[in-house]
Amino acid sequence: MAKPQKHSKSHGSSKRPGKHGLKPKIKSSKKVKKSESEAAPKPPPPPPPPPELLLTTSQQLEFFIQQYQSANSIQLSSLELESFTDACILKLSESLPQDVSNLSEHMKAAFGPSWKEVLCKKQLLGKISEPGSPALLTISLSALRSLELLRSLKPFTRDCHAAKLFAKHLKIEDQVSCLKNHVNVACGTPSRIKKLIDMEALCLSRLAIVVLDMHSDVKGYSLFSIPQIRDEFWELYTTHFHQRVLDGSLRICLYGTINANNFKKKGKTDASG
Template sequence: MGGLGNSDKASEASLRNPRKKRKQRPPNKLRTKPKSTKKRKSDPTLNTDAQNPINGSESSALEALPLEPFSFFLDEFQTANDVQVSSLELDSMKGRCMLGPPQSSIQDEKTLVKHIKEAFGSSWKEVLCKGKLLEGETAPGSPAVLIISTSAIRAIELLKGFRSLTQECHAVKLFSKHMKIEEQVELLKNRVNIASGTPSRIKKLIDIEALGLSRLAVIVFDIQPDVKGYSLFSLPQVRDEFWDLYKSYLHQRVVEGGLRICLFGPLQPSRKRRKKEVTSPGK
């Protein structure tokens, strides 16, 4: 009886031990797998200067991260043009050249107008609404605000919000669609407070000295993506024309502190930069 009892206990112990081992394995797997997965997802964000993912193949992941306007624009400028901003330029630009996006989750024409008015403070009526040329103060054809978009349709769309400000001094449309450059030259012989257009036409008008920059205080970069996901910083050809304009006439004024940039639209890295981030070695 005693022998059988010991045998029964041994057989029961041998049966219980495997069961314990089998029960312990699944919980271990469940505990370690989420940890390793979470670590792999969070690691890439630690390797960036502007809080941007460097290995994100999904646009939703890229768009979800908050990006500081100055760092975002600086990265776009350097990546698109394969240049490195000098430390002197960086110190001069940092902290004062950006208006940043409007403090509103809704970014439409009305939001943009409110944001621009706030940028000029108490002088916004004098700068943005008055229609008379004042000798020595307001040069003809020199807007205080210049909006740059990817297309004529988008340029017109953004101007709709400024109608309450342009009754005395009409805004000028600076694009090639349905408009001859000679017509725009004539319009620019008057006082201009607000102008909106596309990069190529804007640059051409500056080249021939029809469009002046002496009053320019705020430049709006309309980076709202289109239905295909392209923006001012990523749409082929328009992107190159934009950076050509910026380098030729705007960058130095930004560095010197005489011109502030307003990024209007989501801070979404361009496709060129995304590709570079995804294919970076060792990332």
């Protein structure tokens, strides 16, 4: 008598979740993850960069005074404020953008018909000028930025080389040596400029315009936003420029657009002292 055949183990394997049986579970788990990701709140978009302002002469003066008071932790009296006039600030053409490439054109207009003699000649005609006494000085936050400004001033420096007044890659002895010659244009950083003035290597007898570079670098830093450099500039200004600005022999040029966050409207300035 034939024995009944036993069902093989493989016969019942179709009931187990094989390769094809796992697909619904994977698909459903993907759906769960997708729905969870859709439900999660999306991160807010990054804030837009702060707007930049091209200020009028009066607004530039107001901004400059605000920075002066803030850096020195003082509040000027009404009498002291009267000493500052719009004439302290160099008015630039509104039709020409204030970028690096146009700096030389703005300075030609600022110095007027005599710009070639004052900014280009190796020696002033019929005059004996003190060595190391530029007529134009630009101040920026770094050596790299100073070099950019220098390149834009090439129309003035072909015959009479500009003085590079910053510390990076330059020895102060070499700068002192350079300033023993006739100089029309100089570019540098606050700390090195002040040091050379204090050493009596850099002379200010011809200085007519100081350009303050308002440019912000890729990290958003500017001449007035880095505490150490800002403090070095205001020490230079109060020691060597302030009185000359007030008496009208020196003008300040705020070159470039100004970050709106750095400019407080009149009446919102914190009072102190």
